[in-house]
Amino acid sequence: MSTTLPLSSMSLLSAILYLNSLILLCKLMTKVDLLPPSVKDLQFNRFFKNGFLLLARVIAVTFCVTLATSLAARLGATPMAAFQICLQVWITSSLLFDGLAIAGQVIIACAFAEKDYEKAKVVATRVLQVLFCRWDLGLRLAVVVGLRLQFGSGIFTKDKNVVHLISIGIPFVAATQPINSLAFVFDGVNFGASDFIYFAYSMGLVSVVSITSLFLLWKSHGFVGIWFGLTIFMGLRAFSGILR
Template identity: 45%
Template sequence: MSFCFSFSGAGNVLNAILDAILIFCFGIGVAGAAIATVISEYLTAFILLSKLNDKVQLMTPNVDAGRVARYLKSGGLLIGRSLAVLMITTLATSMAAREGAISMAGHQICFQVWLAVSLLTDALALAGQALLASGYSQGSYGEAREVVYKVLQIGLITGVALAVFLFLGFGALSSLFTVDSEVLKIARSGTLFVAGSQPMNALAFVLDGLYYGVSDFGYAAYSMIVIGVISAVILLVATYFWGLAGVWAGLFSFMTLRVAAGILRLGARGGPWKFLWSGVERESA
């Protein structure tokens, strides 16, 4: 896993370097940013596949049809989940664009900082996923329970810390994106959205990792589709009444509903999450 993180990080650094060269040195602009992203993604994928091929056999003549079917089913569920997330972020961007160029520019500053900082907690999700999968697959349910509780606690603490950091520093941070006073005014009006949503964002990403750790792909996908539909309605209604603030309210409700769905799933005492409560029930008995 360490080499995965190192090469992914190297790919991001390469992307940033190519961005600077293609955008500023060659003056290609947005097309240069796109080219930089494509080059870095393909190079990172090629290196990771090469390294993975040294450890496992990627191509084998013996194909287990049952495993392939399970893989395709899980992959299809996750594609549906990703499409639901993409639908909400695309709809939010579309609604923000209808508020005008200045509002759209301010929204993009808020959205990019909101998303980039939120993804820092994705590392917790990956770690939690790996640790939970290890304990769960080996039947070490006590260890698996501890992983769930600790990862949720650390995620919440991390989210609160990020919220405080952004609340205090978002004004200065937004100045790195533009010097336009009107755009900055719009962006800084979204400080509460960017900062206040970080605890919810952290928990949402951590819960995603926990779903994957016990292969709860069905719930992860179907709940996200339902949440996506509800959040789309909230986005449309809130934007109609409150404009750009409604877009941010819609995105915040999207993350809040994800957390609520996760808490309901963990507390259901059924499916792959029975292990969370088996020890509690024995202690109470």
């Protein structure tokens, strides 16, 4: 049976998305002035520069995850299926910490725009305090994700071989949750401070080390090696944020 959406359903979905965007735009226009007094105030050079740095960072991050997926596919259909299930659970659970990261990023960016550097410093400190004081959330999330994936893997597939490989990937998915929380929150804090140059270059270096690790570990340990490589990748991301 084809899982492709009918053309009418896709058109309806697109219309809903455009309508939601229009509503949000109208709501935003009542809160802020979207158009500056003059074109010069748009600061296109700054937008292009920061946009290029962010693009470089996104490419580096995406390439590492895409490479891991490619290496899993080379192992065969069964390892690829198990890897995709673990990867989606890994990403979804990790993004739960994005709320704290985005909140800190927005408030710090506003403080910098107002040139209220003391406020930016206080907010950054507070966000990091919340992160470290509530780091046990990452540990608890690791336990919850591990247990649910261990006993709930049958929801995704009934293939015994796939389930077996999922059980091998579970320790990596669960154990990296605290590391991922550090990486995401530190990203948010530093993005709020417009520290794009550091994170573009540091992510480039992290990706080079991670890509090398993925290739070497994949050749020597296969499926497990890929997850070791992703653990190194997230560990280096967190370390670069802490270092900054």
